[in-house]
Amino acid sequence: MPFDESHVDEETLALLALGEPAGTQTERAHVASCPRCTQELDGLREVVGLARDAGPDVLVAPPDVVWERITDELGLTRTGERTTDEPAPPVASLDARRRRPTGGGRPWAWVAGAAAAGVLIGGTGAWVVLRGEDAPTVIATATLEPLPGWDASGTAEVETTSDGARVLVVDLGDTEPSADGFREVWLLTPDVSGLISVGTLEGTSGRFDLPDGLDLAEFSVVDVSEERFDGDPAHSGDSIVRGPLGV
Known part of the structure; x- marks a missing residue:
């Protein structure tokens, strides 16, 4: 289903399904009152649950492409240094710069992979959460x-x-x-x-x-x-x- 500007974007729904405090209060209120967004969120949460239940006991490091996306978003080198002298963008700016998927479906595979691997990118800023020794x-x-x-x-x-x-x-x-x-x-x-x-x-x-x-x-x-x-x-x-x- 093509993305509709009147609804909450796909990435916010995906992050909410993963249990993250994503989106604005207005967006979360919309999800709570919108049958379509609620249905999409419930479906994503089901995928999250299945992925986490099926996840391996021992998790490996994420592939290089994960770190590349993170460093590109933050303007960092692989050592963590910023590639420009500009200050890091505030949370609101990073939110606004998120790219919405152009495909026709919800990001089921991305959500399942993030749930199983414990890797999140984007959301209310640009950050990473890795499950493993530091898992709750x-x-x-x-x-x-x-x-x-x-x-x-x-x-x-x-x-x-x-x-x-x-x-x-x-x-x-x-x-x-x-x-x-x-x-x-x-x-x-x-x-x-x-x-x-x-x-x-x-x-x-x-x-x-x-x-x-x-x-x-x-x-x-x-x-x-x-x-x-x-x-x-x-x-x-x-x-x-x-x-x-x-x-």
């Missing part, structure tokens, strides 16, 4: 069950990176947000006497950096709530899904 380690997972009045489900997991940082990854599958509100992710104590907001869930999945001092033994329950645009930062009391983290 999952230390806790949760199955998110629906609360009364909601037909939804999902998963959550806590990853640690090589530098010790922790990231909460939440995925609600194909459960789309409502048009008149937004969804917020929280960590609760088991008796719901304490809670901490970790961020707003845009679309159906997201990644949230956790504070260094946060005790996950105390705040061990993941909760996703439906919130209104009322300016009140407190929990609305309307939880969509919830589940305890377990090792």
Whole structure:
């Protein structure tokens, strides 16, 4: 299907499928409300899941063409030095310079390859993520069950990176947000006497950096709530899904 300027571009959809915070807030809102873009994103996510499940346990270095594309985008030599005296372009400029594919289909092969090899190029700048020794380690997972009045489900997991940082990854599958509100992710104590907001869930999945001092033994329950645009930062009391983290 030819690219339509009224829809989100193929590369942004591909990066969203890979779990990256790609695109602008307006683009992500469009994807959430557009049946065509949502269908495309769901298809790409399915490819990502299949590719990751089938990926090898031991990953080899990416081919030279990967590094060539990166250095071309950043104007670098292979040693990492810039080839011009011009300052590195800001993120917004790099976004604007992304080339849209001219072919007729979505980048299924690119997404599958990136998911399996752990290599991403472009997106909200020009960068690379390589899975291997520095791959995140999952230390806790949760199955998110629906609360009364909601037909939804999902998963959550806590990853640690090589530098010790922790990231909460939440995925609600194909459960789309409502048009008149937004969804917020929280960590609760088991008796719901304490809670901490970790961020707003845009679309159906997201990644949230956790504070260094946060005790996950105390705040061990993941909760996703439906919130209104009322300016009140407190929990609305309307939880969509919830589940305890377990090792």
